[in-house]
Amino acid sequence: MARTGLSAxxxxxxxxxxxxxGYRPxxxxxxxxRFSVIFEKQNNAPAWQARLGLxxxxxxxxxxxxxxxxxxxVRVCGYTAGGQALxxxxxxxRPDSPAWVARHGLTANDYQAEFTRWTQQGYKPTDVSAYTVNGQDLYTVIFDKIVNSPAWVARNDLSxxxxxNEFNKWAGQGYRLTMVTATSAGRYTAVxxxxGNTAWQARHGLNxxxxxDEFDRLFYQGFRPVWVNGANINGNDSYAAxxxxxxxxxxSDMQKVDAAVAKFMNDYHVPGLSFAIAKDGRLVLVKTYGYANKETGEAVAPRHRFRIASVSKPITATAIMKLYEQNKLKMTDKVFGSGALLGTTYGTLPYKKDVDKITVQNFLNHNCGGWSADLDFDPMFNYTNLNKAELISKVLNDQPLQKTPGTxxxxxxxxFCVLGRVIEKLSGQNYDSYVKSQILAPAGINNMEIGGDTEADRKVNEVKYYGxxxxxxxxxxxxxxxxxGAWIATPTDLVRFLVRxxxxxxxxxILQPATLSLMYAPSTTNPEYAKGWVVNKVPNYWHNGSLPGEQALxxxxNDGFCWSVLVNTRTGNIGGDMDALMWTIKNAIGYWPSYDLF
Known part of the structure; x- marks a missing residue:
């Protein structure tokens, strides 16, 4: 558990x-x-004490x-508050502690003298902290005399x-960074x-x-923080970790993944991409690439939300199936007309031919008989001056069905717009409120919401879209x-939903097995589509989504994987190749870690 930027x-x-x-710092x-801290829950931890603000x-x-x-x-940090060193x-x-020496309040010259003195006697630095008091750089340091210590190097007062340059040099020779600290003038000390062969990562100069964001990126690749140093460099907070x-x-597997993503993004001029993968119910990998906002240079991070377009449909279908489980509707219930779920709330009687025959299942299976781009008219991209209720009424009044429902x-x-109104009528809640309380929250999702129309309407942590x-x-x-088609989400949100x-x-x-079987049962009019889900005989279940400026999947x-990938543009056959990309990623990975990042 890590926290940063904390007041005392x-x-x-x-x-x-x-x-x-049961954790300890x-x-x-x-x-x-301000303070940054890492807490861990350790078995057989030694007795410990912590002090602050001394x-x-x-x-x-x-x-x-x-x-x-x-x-x-074992860890001493100097810092400034009110012009004085704290x-x-x-x-x-530690009963088995090696011989040790600790110093604090050292000037740069004092630090170098102590460093030389103790390292000549077989000690090495195991903790160091740089800080600045009234314009003077000071240091705390702990030296341990470790028998058979691995080779080590230390550098001080570096720009x-x-x-x-030193980092690149020593990492290239098989050394790993164990500590790094900076003064308020941006001078670095490192060891x-x-x-060992433990995988590691290091970053510095981060606001x-x-x-x-980097913490989150690495967390979702299985890394944990072991060192963090905060400094106020030239008036700005700066972190090294x-x-x-x-x-x-x-x-080698991640290099293949990165190469596949880079090719895809280059082929389709994708500004930003984010994906998440779960295996056997465990979240194992989240990776982000490119830009959430090209103009500001903001990089995509796991926190960023994207429009998901028609990936919203499985979520709505699941909400309908929850109402089914709650005995509030049946698949065969009529939607429009006297005694139907929505009654005569919308449109003007008498309804046009067969409208009163449409059932909930017809809408879920996309065989209601009309109102489709396949039949040259998609109401949802027309009459943009109308709200949902006005739109439904206008369509019922002006657009007759072209096919018999269910055929x-x-x-x-x-x-699916109409199904949202069914959810509202039967639940007594707004559509999104019901979905959040009955579907998303039980799946552990608290980050999804309905998106806005314009760039100015972008929500917190929502990417910018590029046509x-x-x-x-x-x-x-x-x-x-x-x-x-209006939810915004992270890939991790969608994978949380999938595994439930x-x-x-x-x-x-979050649904009973029999309800899931009903939801995933192929339609009689299209064996590759069920109730809000695309399906096949494997069986795999999925849905894509596409709108100007975004593509979602x-x-x-059937072999235990759930994944989602989102981008902030679209063009050409991007959807098909985005699907292929994720299968390429799955097949490129030969070893899957055992952890669960949910």
């Missing part, structure tokens, strides 16, 4: 919360009155007291450029060790949002498409 009060709140649950950093004198007093009780410092420290009681992974993907498959966005071939992503009445309707036993489904495979 917030740090104490988080400290109390996680310690009560294992790494912390203090800077400009003056130099108070720190020395606590140091002396705790050392007399058998503790030793200290935060972690102590542990950002020099630090990067590398030549040890608060960049750090959080190290992550490692005990169980993660093979680097032919013709994909109808309008039909190609003259398409305008912001010319549509997206908000009116709620139940057939996947008809596997790995995680409890979510898939449940």
């Amino acid at each position: 009060a917030d740090y104490q709140t988080e400290f109390n919360k996680w310690v009560q649950q 294992v790494n912390q950093s203090a800077y400009n009155g 003056s130099a004198a108070d720190y020395q007093t606590e140091f002396n007291k705790l050392v007399q009780q058998g503790y030793r410092p 200290y935060a420290a972690l102590f542990e009681k 950002a450029t020099d630090y990067q 590398w060790e030549k040890t 608060s949002q960049q750090y959080q 190290i992550w490692d992974a005990k169980d993660t993907f093979r680097q 032919e498959y013709h994909y109808s966005n309008f039909g 190609q071939g003259g398409e305008n992503p912001y010319s549509m009445k997206i908000s009116r498409m709620d139940s057939h 309707v996947d008809d596997f036993t790995t995680k409890p489904d 979510m898939v449940r495979t």
